[in-house]
Amino acid sequence: MDRRDYSLLGKDGQRAIETGLAGANWYATDIPRKTMKGLMKRSDGPAIRDTLIWLAALFGFAGVATALWPSWWSAPFWLAYGLLYGSSTDSRWHECGHGTAFKTRWMNDAVYQFACFMIMRNPVTWKYGHARHHTDTTIVGRDPQILSRRPPNLYKMLANLVGLVDVPLAFKSMIQLASGHLTDEERDYVPEAEWLAAIRVARIWLAIYAATVVLAVWMWSILPLMVIGLPRMYGAWHMTITGILQHAALADNVIDHRLNSRTILMNPISRFIYWNMNYHIEHHMFTMVPYHKLPVLHECIKHDLPAPNASTWQAIREAVPVLFRQLKDPEHFLVRSLPSTARPYLWSGREVAADAAE
Amino acid sequence: MTKWVRACARDDVEAEDLIRFDHEDRTFAIYQSPEGAFFCTDGFCSHEQVHLAGGLVMDHIVECPGHNGQFDYRTGEAVRSPACVRPNTYPVRIDGEDVLIAVDFERPG
Numbered sequence: 001m002d003r004r005d006y007s008l009l010g011k012d013g014q015r016a017i018e019t020g021l022a023g024a025n026w027y028a029t030d031i032p033r034k035t036m037k038g039l040m041k042r043s044d045g046p047a048i049r050d051t052l053i054w055l056a057a058l059f060g061f062a063g064v065a066t067a068l069w070p071s072w073w074s075a076p077f078w079l080a081y082g083l084l085y086g087s088s089t090d091s092r093w094h095e096c097g098h099g100t101a102f103k104t105r106w107m108n109d110a111v112y113q114f115a116c117f118m119i120m121r122n123p124v125t126w127k128y129g130h131a132r133h134h135t136d137t138t139i140v141g142r143d144p145q146i147l148s149r150r151p152p153n154l155y156k157m158l159a160n161l162v163g164l165v166d167v168p169l170a171f172k173s174m175i176q177l178a179s180g181h182l183t184d185e186e187r188d189y190v191p192e193a194e195w196l197a198a199i200r201v202a203r204i205w206l207a208i209y210a211a212t213v214v215l216a217v218w219m220w221s222i223l224p225l226m227v228i229g230l231p232r233m234y235g236a237w238h239m240t241i242t243g244i245l246q247h248a249a250l251a252d253n254v255i256d257h258r259l260n261s262r263t264i265l266m267n268p269i270s271r272f273i274y275w276n277m278n279y280h281i282e283h284h285m286f287t288m289v290p291y292h293k294l295p296v297l298h299e300c301i302k303h304d305l306p307a308p309n310a311s312t313w314q315a316i317r318e319a320v321p322v323l324f325r326q327l328k329d330p331e332h333f334l335v336r337s338l339p340s341t342a343r344p345y346l347w348s349g350r351e352v353a354a355d356a357a358e
Numbered sequence: 359m360t361k362w363v364r365a366c367a368r369d370d371v372e373a374e375d376l377i378r379f380d381h382e383d384r385t386f387a388i389y390q391s392p393e394g395a396f397f398c399t400d401g402f403c404s405h406e407q408v409h410l411a412g413g414l415v416m417d418h419i420v421e422c423p424g425h426n427g428q429f430d431y432r433t434g435e436a437v438r439s440p441a442c443v444r445p446n447t448y449p450v451r452i453d454g455e456d457v458l459i460a461v462d463f464e465r466p467g
Protein backbone atom coordinates (compact mmCIF):
# COMPACT_ATOMS: atom_id res chain seq x y z
CA MET A 1 0.00 0.00 0.00
CA ASP A 2 1.31 3.50 -0.90
CA ARG A 3 2.07 5.95 1.85
CA ARG A 4 -1.00 8.08 2.49
CA ASP A 5 -0.91 11.50 0.86
CA TYR A 6 -2.74 13.92 3.16
CA SER A 7 -2.24 17.00 0.99
CA LEU A 8 -5.58 18.28 -0.30
CA LEU A 9 -4.26 18.57 -3.82
CA GLY A 10 -2.51 15.20 -3.91
CA LYS A 11 -3.18 11.76 -5.29
CA ASP A 12 -5.28 10.38 -2.42
CA GLY A 13 -7.62 13.35 -2.64
CA GLN A 14 -7.90 12.86 -6.38
CA ARG A 15 -8.61 9.17 -5.89
CA ALA A 16 -11.31 9.96 -3.34
CA ILE A 17 -13.03 12.17 -5.90
CA GLU A 18 -12.76 9.56 -8.63
CA THR A 19 -14.07 6.72 -6.46
CA GLY A 20 -16.97 8.76 -5.09
CA LEU A 21 -15.59 8.63 -1.56
CA ALA A 22 -15.48 12.44 -1.50
CA GLY A 23 -18.85 14.00 -0.81
CA ALA A 24 -20.44 10.57 -0.29
CA ASN A 25 -23.69 9.79 1.49
CA TRP A 26 -22.83 8.82 5.03
CA TYR A 27 -24.55 6.33 7.26
CA ALA A 28 -27.07 7.80 9.69
CA THR A 29 -29.17 6.06 12.28
CA ASP A 30 -32.91 6.28 11.64
CA ILE A 31 -34.61 8.76 13.93
CA PRO A 32 -38.27 9.72 13.51
CA ARG A 33 -38.58 13.26 12.14
CA LYS A 34 -40.60 14.41 15.16
CA THR A 35 -37.87 13.27 17.55
CA MET A 36 -35.20 14.80 15.35
CA LYS A 37 -36.97 18.14 15.27
CA GLY A 38 -37.07 18.16 19.05
CA LEU A 39 -33.36 17.38 19.21
CA MET A 40 -32.42 20.05 16.67
CA LYS A 41 -34.53 22.77 18.30
CA ARG A 42 -32.48 25.80 19.30
CA SER A 43 -32.50 27.73 22.54
CA ASP A 44 -30.32 30.35 24.18
CA GLY A 45 -30.66 29.31 27.81
CA PRO A 46 -28.02 26.56 28.21
CA ALA A 47 -25.35 28.39 26.23
CA ILE A 48 -25.99 31.72 28.00
CA ARG A 49 -25.67 29.97 31.37
CA ASP A 50 -22.48 28.17 30.30
CA THR A 51 -21.01 31.28 28.72
CA LEU A 52 -21.61 33.42 31.79
CA ILE A 53 -19.90 30.80 33.96
CA TRP A 54 -17.12 30.51 31.39
CA LEU A 55 -16.48 34.25 31.13
CA ALA A 56 -16.66 34.73 34.90
CA ALA A 57 -14.12 31.93 35.39
CA LEU A 58 -11.92 33.17 32.56
CA PHE A 59 -11.72 36.75 33.79
CA GLY A 60 -11.77 35.69 37.46
CA PHE A 61 -8.79 33.33 37.13
CA ALA A 62 -6.90 35.85 35.00
CA GLY A 63 -7.58 38.59 37.55
CA VAL A 64 -6.44 36.57 40.56
CA ALA A 65 -3.39 35.22 38.70
CA THR A 66 -2.39 38.73 37.65
CA ALA A 67 -2.92 40.06 41.16
CA LEU A 68 -0.71 37.33 42.64
CA TRP A 69 1.97 37.63 39.94
CA PRO A 70 4.93 37.01 40.17
CA SER A 71 4.39 34.84 43.24
CA TRP A 72 4.20 31.07 42.70
CA TRP A 73 0.80 31.31 44.36
CA SER A 74 -0.43 32.56 41.02
CA ALA A 75 0.50 29.25 39.29
CA PRO A 76 -2.73 27.30 39.91
CA PHE A 77 -4.76 30.26 38.69
CA TRP A 78 -2.70 30.48 35.53
CA LEU A 79 -3.23 26.76 34.97
CA ALA A 80 -6.99 27.13 35.37
CA TYR A 81 -7.01 30.23 33.16
CA GLY A 82 -4.88 28.47 30.54
CA LEU A 83 -7.23 25.51 30.49
CA LEU A 84 -10.14 27.80 29.70
CA TYR A 85 -8.16 29.90 27.23
CA GLY A 86 -6.21 27.17 25.43
CA SER A 87 -8.68 24.27 25.58
CA SER A 88 -12.28 25.32 26.20
CA THR A 89 -12.07 27.75 23.29
CA ASP A 90 -11.71 24.77 20.96
CA SER A 91 -15.25 23.65 21.70
CA ARG A 92 -16.65 27.21 21.77
CA TRP A 93 -15.10 27.90 18.38
CA HIS A 94 -16.51 24.64 17.14
CA GLU A 95 -20.06 24.85 18.45
CA CYS A 96 -20.54 28.50 17.58
CA GLY A 97 -19.03 27.83 14.16
CA HIS A 98 -21.82 25.36 13.56
CA GLY A 99 -24.19 28.05 14.79
CA THR A 100 -25.98 25.62 17.08
CA ALA A 101 -24.86 26.69 20.57
CA PHE A 102 -27.21 29.67 20.82
CA LYS A 103 -30.48 30.33 19.10
CA THR A 104 -29.60 33.99 18.67
CA ARG A 105 -27.27 34.62 15.78
CA TRP A 106 -25.20 37.45 17.23
CA MET A 107 -24.45 35.44 20.36
CA ASN A 108 -23.05 32.58 18.29
CA ASP A 109 -21.04 35.01 16.22
CA ALA A 110 -19.65 36.94 19.21
CA VAL A 111 -18.50 33.83 21.08
CA TYR A 112 -17.17 32.40 17.82
CA GLN A 113 -14.94 35.42 17.12
CA PHE A 114 -13.73 35.61 20.72
CA ALA A 115 -12.93 31.88 20.86
CA CYS A 116 -11.28 31.90 17.43
CA PHE A 117 -8.89 34.60 18.58
CA MET A 118 -7.87 32.69 21.68
CA ILE A 119 -7.51 29.34 19.93
CA MET A 120 -5.65 31.10 17.05
CA ARG A 121 -7.87 29.79 14.28
CA ASN A 122 -8.83 32.16 11.54
CA PRO A 123 -12.63 32.36 11.76
CA VAL A 124 -13.02 32.24 7.99
CA THR A 125 -10.52 29.64 6.81
CA TRP A 126 -11.21 27.33 9.73
CA LYS A 127 -14.94 27.51 9.20
CA TYR A 128 -14.64 26.26 5.64
CA GLY A 129 -11.96 23.75 6.62
CA HIS A 130 -14.33 22.39 9.22
CA ALA A 131 -17.14 22.14 6.69
CA ARG A 132 -14.85 19.92 4.63
CA HIS A 133 -14.02 17.91 7.76
CA HIS A 134 -17.73 17.16 8.06
CA THR A 135 -18.26 16.36 4.40
CA ASP A 136 -15.24 14.07 4.18
CA THR A 137 -14.43 13.07 7.75
CA THR A 138 -10.97 11.40 7.84
CA ILE A 139 -11.03 10.85 4.08
CA VAL A 140 -7.33 11.04 3.25
CA GLY A 141 -6.53 13.93 0.91
CA ARG A 142 -9.91 15.56 1.49
CA ASP A 143 -10.21 16.31 5.19
CA PRO A 144 -7.89 19.20 6.17
CA GLN A 145 -8.39 18.54 9.90
CA ILE A 146 -7.03 15.04 10.42
CA LEU A 147 -5.03 15.14 13.65
CA SER A 148 -4.01 11.50 13.75
CA ARG A 149 -2.43 10.55 10.47
CA ARG A 150 -1.02 7.19 9.49
CA PRO A 151 1.68 6.54 10.38
CA PRO A 152 1.10 8.88 13.33
CA ASN A 153 3.58 11.55 14.35
CA LEU A 154 3.72 10.90 18.07
CA TYR A 155 6.30 13.63 18.70
CA LYS A 156 3.99 16.15 17.14
CA MET A 157 1.09 14.97 19.28
CA LEU A 158 3.18 15.27 22.43
CA ALA A 159 4.55 18.68 21.43
CA ASN A 160 1.02 19.93 20.87
CA LEU A 161 0.14 19.25 24.49
CA VAL A 162 1.72 22.68 24.92
CA GLY A 163 0.97 23.95 21.42
CA LEU A 164 4.58 23.71 20.20
CA VAL A 165 3.54 22.78 16.67
CA ASP A 166 0.14 24.40 16.30
CA VAL A 167 1.04 27.83 17.66
CA PRO A 168 3.99 28.46 15.32
CA LEU A 169 1.82 27.20 12.46
CA ALA A 170 -0.97 29.55 13.54
CA PHE A 171 1.41 32.51 13.44
CA LYS A 172 2.80 31.43 10.10
CA SER A 173 -0.73 31.26 8.71
CA MET A 174 -1.66 34.60 10.35
CA ILE A 175 1.35 36.35 8.81
CA GLN A 176 0.70 34.76 5.44
CA LEU A 177 -2.96 35.78 5.48
CA ALA A 178 -2.15 39.27 6.79
CA SER A 179 0.17 39.73 3.84
CA GLY A 180 -2.74 38.90 1.56
CA HIS A 181 -1.98 35.29 0.64
CA LEU A 182 -4.02 32.14 1.07
CA THR A 183 -2.36 28.78 0.59
CA ASP A 184 -3.37 26.71 -2.41
CA GLU A 185 -5.25 24.38 -0.08
CA GLU A 186 -7.17 27.26 1.50
CA ARG A 187 -8.03 28.51 -1.96
CA ASP A 188 -9.40 25.05 -2.63
CA TYR A 189 -11.98 25.11 0.16
CA VAL A 190 -12.56 28.80 0.97
CA PRO A 191 -14.80 30.62 -1.53
CA GLU A 192 -13.12 33.61 -3.12
CA ALA A 193 -15.78 35.96 -1.78
CA GLU A 194 -14.50 35.21 1.74
CA TRP A 195 -10.78 35.69 1.18
CA LEU A 196 -10.77 39.37 2.12
CA ALA A 197 -12.56 38.65 5.38
CA ALA A 198 -9.90 36.07 6.28
CA ILE A 199 -7.14 38.54 5.49
CA ARG A 200 -8.78 41.34 7.49
CA VAL A 201 -9.08 39.21 10.64
CA ALA A 202 -5.45 38.08 10.37
CA ARG A 203 -4.32 41.71 10.22
CA ILE A 204 -6.36 42.70 13.26
CA TRP A 205 -5.03 39.74 15.23
CA LEU A 206 -1.43 40.47 14.32
CA ALA A 207 -1.91 44.04 15.49
CA ILE A 208 -3.25 42.77 18.84
CA TYR A 209 -0.32 40.39 19.31
CA ALA A 210 2.15 43.09 18.30
CA ALA A 211 0.60 45.47 20.84
CA THR A 212 0.83 42.77 23.52
CA VAL A 213 4.52 42.20 22.78
CA VAL A 214 5.20 45.94 22.84
CA LEU A 215 3.44 46.18 26.20
CA ALA A 216 5.48 43.26 27.54
CA VAL A 217 8.72 44.94 26.43
CA TRP A 218 7.61 48.28 27.84
CA MET A 219 6.74 46.67 31.18
CA TRP A 220 9.80 44.44 30.91
CA SER A 221 7.55 41.59 32.01
CA ILE A 222 6.11 38.46 30.46
CA LEU A 223 2.82 39.18 32.23
CA PRO A 224 0.91 40.57 29.21
CA LEU A 225 1.82 37.42 27.27
CA MET A 226 0.70 35.23 30.15
CA VAL A 227 -2.74 36.78 29.64
CA ILE A 228 -2.80 36.92 25.83
CA GLY A 229 -1.12 34.33 23.63
CA LEU A 230 0.84 32.04 25.93
CA PRO A 231 -2.22 30.41 27.54
CA ARG A 232 -2.89 28.94 24.09
CA MET A 233 0.23 26.90 24.87
CA TYR A 234 0.25 26.21 28.59
CA GLY A 235 -3.47 25.40 28.55
CA ALA A 236 -3.65 23.35 25.37
CA TRP A 237 -3.21 19.89 26.85
CA HIS A 238 -6.90 19.12 27.38
CA MET A 239 -7.86 20.17 23.86
CA THR A 240 -5.00 18.18 22.38
CA ILE A 241 -5.97 14.99 24.17
CA THR A 242 -9.69 15.27 23.47
CA GLY A 243 -9.06 16.40 19.89
CA ILE A 244 -6.77 13.50 19.05
CA LEU A 245 -9.13 10.99 20.63
CA GLN A 246 -12.00 12.08 18.39
CA HIS A 247 -10.77 9.93 15.51
CA ALA A 248 -7.35 8.44 16.41
CA ALA A 249 -6.68 4.73 15.86
CA LEU A 250 -9.99 4.28 14.08
CA ALA A 251 -10.78 3.71 10.40
CA ASP A 252 -10.16 6.24 7.65
CA ASN A 253 -11.65 6.37 4.15
CA VAL A 254 -15.02 5.05 5.31
CA ILE A 255 -18.48 6.60 5.16
CA ASP A 256 -19.79 5.60 8.57
CA HIS A 257 -18.96 7.80 11.55
CA ARG A 258 -19.35 4.81 13.84
CA LEU A 259 -16.14 3.50 12.28
CA ASN A 260 -14.03 6.65 12.37
CA SER A 261 -15.23 8.59 15.41
CA ARG A 262 -15.20 7.96 19.13
CA THR A 263 -17.76 8.70 21.80
CA ILE A 264 -16.29 8.89 25.29
CA LEU A 265 -18.11 9.23 28.60
CA MET A 266 -16.31 12.07 30.40
CA ASN A 267 -16.40 13.71 33.79
CA PRO A 268 -18.55 16.86 34.16
CA ILE A 269 -15.58 19.26 34.17
CA SER A 270 -14.20 17.88 30.92
CA ARG A 271 -17.67 17.97 29.44
CA PHE A 272 -17.98 21.64 30.37
CA ILE A 273 -14.61 22.42 28.83
CA TYR A 274 -15.39 20.31 25.79
CA TRP A 275 -19.05 21.32 25.50
CA ASN A 276 -20.16 17.71 25.13
CA MET A 277 -18.07 17.03 22.05
CA ASN A 278 -17.17 13.77 23.74
CA TYR A 279 -20.38 12.59 22.04
CA HIS A 280 -18.45 12.71 18.84
CA ILE A 281 -20.14 10.06 16.74
CA GLU A 282 -23.45 11.68 17.55
CA HIS A 283 -22.15 15.12 16.60
CA HIS A 284 -20.82 13.96 13.26
CA MET A 285 -23.90 11.99 12.39
CA PHE A 286 -26.27 14.84 13.27
CA THR A 287 -24.46 18.18 13.16
CA MET A 288 -27.71 20.07 13.65
CA VAL A 289 -28.10 18.95 17.24
CA PRO A 290 -26.84 21.55 19.76
CA TYR A 291 -24.18 20.47 22.24
CA HIS A 292 -26.59 20.52 25.16
CA LYS A 293 -28.87 17.97 23.47
CA LEU A 294 -26.10 15.50 22.62
CA PRO A 295 -26.56 13.40 25.77
CA VAL A 296 -30.24 12.95 24.81
CA LEU A 297 -29.27 12.11 21.23
CA HIS A 298 -26.81 9.56 22.59
CA GLU A 299 -29.61 7.85 24.50
CA CYS A 300 -31.76 7.81 21.34
CA ILE A 301 -29.19 6.12 19.12
CA LYS A 302 -26.84 4.18 21.38
CA HIS A 303 -28.50 0.91 20.31
CA ASP A 304 -26.92 1.54 16.90
CA LEU A 305 -23.44 2.60 18.05
CA PRO A 306 -20.39 0.83 19.39
CA ALA A 307 -20.22 1.08 23.17
CA PRO A 308 -18.73 4.43 24.24
CA ASN A 309 -15.36 4.50 25.94
CA ALA A 310 -15.95 4.53 29.67
CA SER A 311 -13.53 7.39 30.36
CA THR A 312 -10.85 9.52 28.74
CA TRP A 313 -8.20 7.36 30.35
CA GLN A 314 -9.79 4.20 28.98
CA ALA A 315 -9.92 5.79 25.51
CA ILE A 316 -6.22 6.70 25.76
CA ARG A 317 -5.38 3.12 26.74
CA GLU A 318 -7.40 1.87 23.79
CA ALA A 319 -5.87 4.23 21.23
CA VAL A 320 -2.19 4.44 22.20
CA PRO A 321 -1.21 0.80 21.48
CA VAL A 322 -2.90 1.08 18.08
CA LEU A 323 -0.99 4.29 17.32
CA PHE A 324 2.29 2.58 18.21
CA ARG A 325 1.44 -0.34 15.94
CA GLN A 326 0.55 2.08 13.14
CA LEU A 327 4.13 3.37 13.24
CA LYS A 328 5.12 0.08 11.60
CA ASP A 329 1.81 -0.90 10.05
CA PRO A 330 -0.18 2.14 8.90
CA GLU A 331 -2.97 -0.13 7.64
CA HIS A 332 -3.79 -1.25 11.15
CA PHE A 333 -6.76 0.30 12.92
CA LEU A 334 -9.38 -0.47 15.49
CA VAL A 335 -12.88 -1.73 14.73
CA ARG A 336 -15.20 -1.67 17.71
CA SER A 337 -17.92 -4.31 17.86
CA LEU A 338 -21.52 -3.23 17.44
CA PRO A 339 -24.38 -4.27 19.67
CA SER A 340 -26.80 -6.84 18.23
CA THR A 341 -29.40 -4.07 17.88
CA ALA A 342 -27.21 -2.07 15.47
CA ARG A 343 -27.27 -2.00 11.71
CA PRO A 344 -24.03 -3.26 10.13
CA TYR A 345 -21.17 -0.90 9.41
CA LEU A 346 -21.12 0.85 6.06
CA TRP A 347 -17.65 0.36 4.64
CA SER A 348 -16.22 2.01 1.60
CA GLY A 349 -12.94 2.85 -0.05
CA ARG A 350 -9.87 1.10 1.27
CA GLU A 351 -10.05 -2.66 1.57
CA VAL A 352 -10.56 -3.91 5.10
CA ALA A 353 -7.74 -6.21 6.16
CA ALA A 354 -9.00 -9.43 7.70
CA ASP A 355 -6.89 -8.92 10.81
CA ALA A 356 -7.76 -5.26 11.19
CA ALA A 357 -10.40 -5.80 13.84
CA GLU A 358 -9.22 -6.28 17.39
CA MET B 359 -47.89 28.01 -19.90
CA THR B 360 -46.80 27.27 -16.34
CA LYS B 361 -46.81 23.59 -15.55
CA TRP B 362 -48.31 23.06 -12.10
CA VAL B 363 -47.53 19.76 -10.38
CA ARG B 364 -49.16 18.44 -7.23
CA ALA B 365 -46.42 18.14 -4.65
CA CYS B 366 -48.33 17.03 -1.56
CA ALA B 367 -51.40 17.61 0.55
CA ARG B 368 -51.44 20.61 2.86
CA ASP B 369 -51.48 18.28 5.84
CA ASP B 370 -48.31 16.54 4.73
CA VAL B 371 -46.17 19.46 5.87
CA GLU B 372 -46.39 20.66 9.44
CA ALA B 373 -46.26 24.38 10.18
CA GLU B 374 -42.63 25.54 10.44
CA ASP B 375 -41.35 22.41 8.74
CA LEU B 376 -40.50 21.01 5.33
CA ILE B 377 -40.72 17.82 3.34
CA ARG B 378 -38.98 16.40 0.31
CA PHE B 379 -40.76 16.16 -3.02
CA ASP B 380 -39.26 14.30 -6.00
CA HIS B 381 -40.55 14.90 -9.48
CA GLU B 382 -39.12 13.10 -12.50
CA ASP B 383 -35.36 13.49 -12.08
CA ARG B 384 -35.60 16.56 -9.87
CA THR B 385 -36.00 17.07 -6.17
CA PHE B 386 -37.57 19.91 -4.23
CA ALA B 387 -38.22 21.03 -0.67
CA ILE B 388 -41.74 22.12 0.26
CA TYR B 389 -42.12 24.36 3.30
CA GLN B 390 -44.97 25.54 5.46
CA SER B 391 -44.17 28.77 7.29
CA PRO B 392 -45.36 29.41 10.86
CA GLU B 393 -48.19 31.56 9.38
CA GLY B 394 -49.40 28.68 7.21
CA ALA B 395 -48.04 29.85 3.83
CA PHE B 396 -46.35 27.33 1.53
CA PHE B 397 -43.06 27.72 -0.31
CA CYS B 398 -40.79 25.64 -2.50
CA THR B 399 -37.05 25.61 -3.19
CA ASP B 400 -34.60 23.29 -4.87
CA GLY B 401 -34.21 20.18 -2.75
CA PHE B 402 -30.45 20.22 -2.59
CA CYS B 403 -28.42 22.80 -0.74
CA SER B 404 -26.42 25.10 -3.01
CA HIS B 405 -23.24 24.43 -1.02
CA GLU B 406 -23.02 20.66 -1.49
CA GLN B 407 -25.34 17.87 -2.53
CA VAL B 408 -27.14 17.59 0.78
CA HIS B 409 -30.93 17.51 0.81
CA LEU B 410 -32.55 20.28 2.80
CA ALA B 411 -35.38 17.97 3.86
CA GLY B 412 -33.30 16.80 6.82
CA GLY B 413 -32.85 20.39 7.94
CA LEU B 414 -34.53 22.61 10.46
CA VAL B 415 -37.04 25.36 9.77
CA MET B 416 -36.90 28.34 12.12
CA ASP B 417 -39.40 31.03 11.21
CA HIS B 418 -38.56 31.77 7.58
CA ILE B 419 -35.10 30.25 7.63
CA VAL B 420 -34.13 26.71 6.72
CA GLU B 421 -30.87 25.40 8.10
CA CYS B 422 -29.09 22.80 6.03
CA PRO B 423 -28.14 19.55 7.77
CA GLY B 424 -24.84 19.46 5.88
CA HIS B 425 -22.91 22.33 7.46
CA ASN B 426 -25.58 24.53 9.04
CA GLY B 427 -25.75 26.95 6.12
CA GLN B 428 -29.03 28.90 6.17
CA PHE B 429 -31.45 30.21 3.56
CA ASP B 430 -34.56 32.31 3.60
CA TYR B 431 -36.84 29.77 1.94
CA ARG B 432 -39.23 32.49 0.75
CA THR B 433 -36.60 34.09 -1.49
CA GLY B 434 -33.76 31.56 -1.53
CA GLU B 435 -31.37 34.14 -0.13
CA ALA B 436 -28.35 32.54 1.52
CA VAL B 437 -28.07 34.07 4.98
CA ARG B 438 -25.38 32.01 6.67
CA SER B 439 -22.15 30.55 5.32
CA PRO B 440 -20.89 28.14 4.16
CA ALA B 441 -23.96 28.47 1.95
CA CYS B 442 -23.35 31.48 -0.32
CA VAL B 443 -25.42 30.77 -3.43
CA ARG B 444 -29.17 31.25 -3.69
CA PRO B 445 -31.07 28.03 -4.55
CA ASN B 446 -34.00 28.32 -6.97
CA THR B 447 -37.40 29.05 -5.53
CA TYR B 448 -40.66 28.05 -7.23
CA PRO B 449 -44.16 29.50 -7.12
CA VAL B 450 -46.63 27.55 -5.01
CA ARG B 451 -50.41 27.44 -5.38
CA ILE B 452 -52.98 25.88 -3.09
CA ASP B 453 -55.79 24.02 -4.78
CA GLY B 454 -58.25 22.81 -2.17
CA GLU B 455 -56.17 20.50 0.00
CA ASP B 456 -53.39 20.17 -2.53
CA VAL B 457 -50.08 22.02 -2.71
CA LEU B 458 -49.03 22.65 -6.31
CA ILE B 459 -45.66 23.91 -7.50
CA ALA B 460 -44.59 25.42 -10.82
CA VAL B 461 -41.71 23.07 -11.55
CA ASP B 462 -40.71 24.66 -14.86
CA PHE B 463 -40.56 28.16 -13.43
CA GLU B 464 -37.45 30.15 -14.25
CA ARG B 465 -36.96 33.31 -12.28
CA PRO B 466 -35.77 36.17 -14.47
CA GLY B 467 -32.19 37.28 -13.87
Ligand code: FES
Nearest residue numbers: 403405422424427
Ligand atom coordinates in the same frame (compact mmCIF):
# COMPACT_ATOMS: atom_id res chain seq x y z
S1 FES C 1 -24.33 21.25 2.28
FE1 FES C 1 -25.64 22.79 2.96
S2 FES C 1 -24.37 24.05 4.11
FE2 FES C 1 -23.03 22.61 3.29
